[in-house]
Amino acid sequence: MNRTEISSLGEFGLIKHLTKDFEKKNSSTVLGVGDDAAIMDYKEKQVLVTTDLLLEGIHFDLVYVPLMHLGYKSAVVNFSDIYAMNGFPKQITVSLGVSKRFSVEDIEELYAGIKLACDKYGVDLVGGDTSASATGLTISITCIGEGEKGKISQRSGAKNTDLICVSGDLGAAYMGLLLLEREKKVFSGDESAQPDFAGKEYLIERQLKPEARKDIVESLARINVVPTSMMDISDGLSSELLHICKQSKVGCRVYEDRIPIDYQTAVMAEEFNMNLTTAALNGGEDYELLFTVPLEMNDVFQNLPGIKVIGHITDESLGSCIITRDGQEIELKAQGWNSLK
């Protein structure tokens, strides 16, 4: 593979080269890359902004994460934060800090992943910068989205008796991470070793190429439901539930046997000799949506494909608990992805 030094293009040359194939998709994008700031026109819509900083060695390991996947995931996790407000992502900015280790071709790979995500989710790249870094790769993405006034779901709106719903299944991304870590020696260049991923592709994909639940937000709009509260599950179900309970000043009861878990996740947990519920409660990076809706919508949500009702909101005084299969009440604890702890 060719290796073009980034210095041969320079910062402006590189940005131009990387962004030239991105097409404008949204009418709210007035001006994209190339000025002091991007210009957007949201008219009567409200503006949602979220931002993420990803650091090599902390948030990703390039030994087993291909750069194209990293680009895709970096963008998608930001889109997920906008969907989690019941909104739609429309623009992103991408800033990179790149050490000499990386070539133009490497950064092209990263941008190819970002472009794939932007194309799939209908998002415009409108800005960002690229600079040298002393060590490693730093990715900072900001995502701007639209929400309809009065239809944005915050974390603080859950009410006593609301149903607690979750999309998709949980714990798979974490199992994928453990699997990749276990097989890391293969990627490190030990050629005699071969990765053992047969039958575990779903777990790997959930870790390396997660999707944001645009479809769920669209479904909710179709049936004209605005969740009373919503979050995406990036730090683990326990941690996110506790956020909603704290910010809404409520308690909750979730039922262990209702937590949606994929078959491959269960097999893998057994292989790792790990408690499956613990993995599903605390494994992060699923990017599924966790939300609450009024109790009277029970009939609708019990039958909505891809959504599972896992419990209900209670009065704050009752605390936040999980009801185990054998009927025990255990207090929820956040053991999630807190990278500083």
Next chain:
Amino acid sequence: MNRTEISSLGEFGLIKHLTKDFEKKNSSTVLGVGDDAAIMDYKEKQVLVTTDLLLEGIHFDLVYVPLMHLGYKSAVVNFSDIYAMNGFPKQITVSLGVSKRFSVEDIEELYAGIKLACDKYGVDLVGGDTSASATGLTISITCIGEGEKGKISQRSGAKNTDLICVSGDLGAAYMGLLLLEREKKVFSGDESAQPDFAGKEYLIERQLKPEARKDIVESLARINVVPTSMMDISDGLSSELLHICKQSKVGCRVYEDRIPIDYQTAVMAEEFNMNLTTAALNGGEDYELLFTVPLEMNDVFQNLPGIKVIGHITDESLGSCIITRDGQEIELKAQGWNSLK
């Protein structure tokens, strides 16, 4: 001074602690820190977004940059990008990557600087995150601002015969940088050495605590002038002029003897045995505004305090040149701050 380990607070605890004193100042800020995304309502205004990634060892050197100044400057340079669109900054998000070297008190200092800037410029902190980093300090700031439809100044609008204007004076921040680099040994702990900054305070301040030209954007609004093009000077006058010329498909003539330079900058250039015009043309980080206005406004702009007319726009075929004091035409070259070159 106390040293509290960041791990004792955790990510959420730290964010809460750091952001608790920030007050909401703008009606466009609907929801700030604490959800998946911030919510803004810009009504009939257009939305401006700019972002900056600052990496230790590349963009700043903590040997001589106090953390409070760094926080202030990190915020202000983003505000400057919004003013450069003829808009007003309203919200920022701040993401930090922090290695174990830094204590809670260090990050408090940084945030104190950010708060000072937000208070002075009337900007709300609405989001961001803090995570561990493998090495050094990483700061990613995104600024959101408002612009009036039809009154936003892009780089691409300069027209033949337009006047070229510059606010303040140029080259001082660069001289401040050279001075700080020279005196670095003092800060490195060589106690016998004392910094020699007497009479050079202006240069140091321009480097460590730059201001964004909100006042100029307000002045322009007051006299009802929308610049045909505008940029802030972060990479040096030459480089920025060439951006405007390229994006506007025009040429330019600027006059060496009209470039505004402070007395201290001139003294320092002599001390460093450096060509003063070269320093003023290529020294970066002045954060002054460079803009163009129609020729018929000559009378107004020749007498506007804090603004200097330095030349005019020409047809593209005439190229971009500086006219020296002795009447020579020299082609402008961008030798600015391109950190990747």
